[in-house]
Amino acid sequence: MAGLRERKKAQTRAELQRHALRLFRAQGYAATTVDQIASAADVSRATFFRYFPSKEDVVLYDDIDPVMVEAFAAQPEGAPLLSSMRRALRDAFDQLEPEKRALEEVRMQLGRTVPELRNAIRERNQFSVEQIAATVAATTGRAPTDLDVTLFAGILVGVRLAAQALADQHPDRPYVDIMDTVFARLEQGVPLADEPIRRVAP
Known part of the structure; x- marks a missing residue:
């Protein structure tokens, strides 16, 4: 069973992807920026990149x-x-x-x-x-x-x-x-x- 830290990381990653996919659905993939995704998830840009190397990886995950x-x-x-x-x-x-x-x-x-x-x-x-x-x-x-x-x-x-x-x-x-x-x-x-x-x- 995953530890608490691993579960929190998985939850944050899932939340980032959820907000990103909502934005992609609403305004399109190309029009959505990493800053918008981070803002929607209420995290910093640096936090986003700790979980996903790029916007592309949000979809590939x-x-x-x-x-x-x-x-x-x-x-x-x-x-x-x-x-x-x-x-x-x-x-x-x-x-x-x-x-x-x-x-x-x-x-x-x-x-x-x-x-x-x-x-x-x-x-x-x-x-x-x-x-x-x-x-x-x-x-x-x-x-x-x-x-x-x-x-x-x-x-x-x-x-x-x-x-x-x-x-x-x-x-x-x-x-x-x-x-x-x-x-x-x-x-x-x-x-x-x-x-x-x-x-x-x-």
Whole structure:
């Protein structure tokens, strides 16, 4: 269990992100300054930079993934791996308070639509594969470097990328619902993988 100091730091970081996302939603990412975020959170500019190296990092900071890891660890033994991942996603988001869930939608939308944020997220996907592989390995008893474990972790990163693309096509749908749809489709298999190539006349 985290100590009091760690809990206070986590609370301050969460409050800074909450105020930042509120401002981003109200006036846009580019128009919002670090000074405005610090003022809204009633902290100094120096305090802001103790928690986030830049404004960009406020959006990149993800405190939902650890909740998903815990939700995944709580899935019953013997449950199929992919179905457990899908349920863990739902369980994690169901635990969020309404405002936190709404602001998480804002955070994910910014990650899809602001070029510098989108590029930064893509650069971090390699780390996501390694992190997911470690979680899958611990759950299945396989090595993190096992080909199937690495492949499965890459598929899960692909699920996120596919969900982001679908979210751009359907901006009114909650991101978690889109993720659930992609997981459900993957559970059924991907028939397109066996689709024969057809030469289409120009």
